[in-house]
Amino acid sequence: MKKIVFFVVLPLLLIIVALSVYVLKGGRDIDTQEAFSVPIDSVLHELPTDSKLAKKEVQKVKKALSALKPAKPYIVIDTHANRIFLRIEDSILLEATCSAGSGGEFIDSTTGRKWVFNTPRGIFKVDSKIPHPWWRKPDWAFLEEGEQIPNDDGERLDPNMMGDFALGFGDGFFIHGTIYERLLGVSVTHGCVRVGSDDLEVLYNKTPMGTYVYIF
Amino acid sequence: MFIYSKAKRIIADAGKIVAILMAGIILIIGINACKDKKEPPAKQGRIETKKWDFKSENFDFALAQAELQLAGLKKPYLVLDFSKNKLILKLNGVAVWDVPMEITADESDSPEDFTERFFSDNNLLVRPLFDKHLFAGKGQSSDSVLKIISGVVRASVELMQREVPERFQLEWENGLLIEFRTEIMGQPKSKFKNTLVELRRTLQRPFGESAMVVRLDSKHAITLYRVAERGLPTLIYPPKYGGILENITPSKEANQKLERKASRK
Incomplete structure (x- = not known):
């Protein structure tokens, strides 16, 4: 009898309890540090009873919200699906396939320097527009190939890699062309965003300096 | 004997x-x-601490303020826009992705029911995503092709591969659940986990739930599935909503600022 209790009943009970905990908890605890919720007491949820004051409060919120929306077309880069858009609030003016950062890492075994090849996410602005751009190869480009980092800056320049146009959005990141158009749609870059030549030309011509770039 | x-x-x-x-x-x-x-049944009498009138100015005002708080995060958040039947991802208050929300009526609770449950209990205006589960899907590119590319670009196949979902569920606390189905035929990810999730849902159902089934194009599903990390803030524009958030136009000031900056460069 004791054996049956020990080897059959107890494990069965443990399984039932574990299942029950899973069922109740939904698998994992939510990380409250990362989770964001808005309880009603964190916002001024009651409008003032005075109609003038109430109108003023509504106008204030409206103004704050409308100030967030770009009045002109903006670029959106969806790094999850490798798609790039030129859009205004309710419509898409251009949709194209692109390639974003691979998320891979490279560590220089001699110095220990580390690079993570992610496309940055957030809100940026087009801060440079360059026709016929040349690529100035960073250190990792040489180290990846097992080559020496050149002392002469001229040896870093490559006129063929970035296509016909480049749109800079800060910190050395660009939306540019590619000689590897067959890889578009796959996350293969070192952080820049590659676009096919025809789409890049349209994008370049339709986006003035200061255009917002939203990357998610 | x-x-x-x-x-x-x-x-x-x-x-x-x-x-x-x-x-x-x-x-x-x-x-x-x-x-x-703590979780009142879905279709029996609910005990709410705050009962919103979704057409009132107070609700509209509170919702607009909640969205302002979300915009300040500078991270994506999800909007279930039942007034226009759209799923929207926003970043800093700006739509960066939107798709029509095709609700399968005969398999779903009404958007009204979902909205009421969303805003009841704990008095939350914005709820974080509690859980997601992928039932079935398939790789966007073949592993053999990615292996070749991987050799050239020195990135791992796992990082480059994108899972195209066939069927996945997003879940919020208080028994709120949306199941997304796409047109593709995939493979079950884990039959055991799928069974556990189904079992959990079956056991929880009698205690209150509002669930909907939404059809989604597979190319859009990739984005939603990947963005929908646990904790993703979620907001609802209720059905027949016509408040502040639907009538926001870009400000002239913002436009002028943008032009001034551009001309300086």
């Missing part, structure tokens, strides 16, 4: 085992019942 007494003992032992198992099951049902006292 000996056989009779042995049989009697075996029956008694079996009885004890059944009794222990029953006690365990009763205990678990008890825990379930206690836990779900």
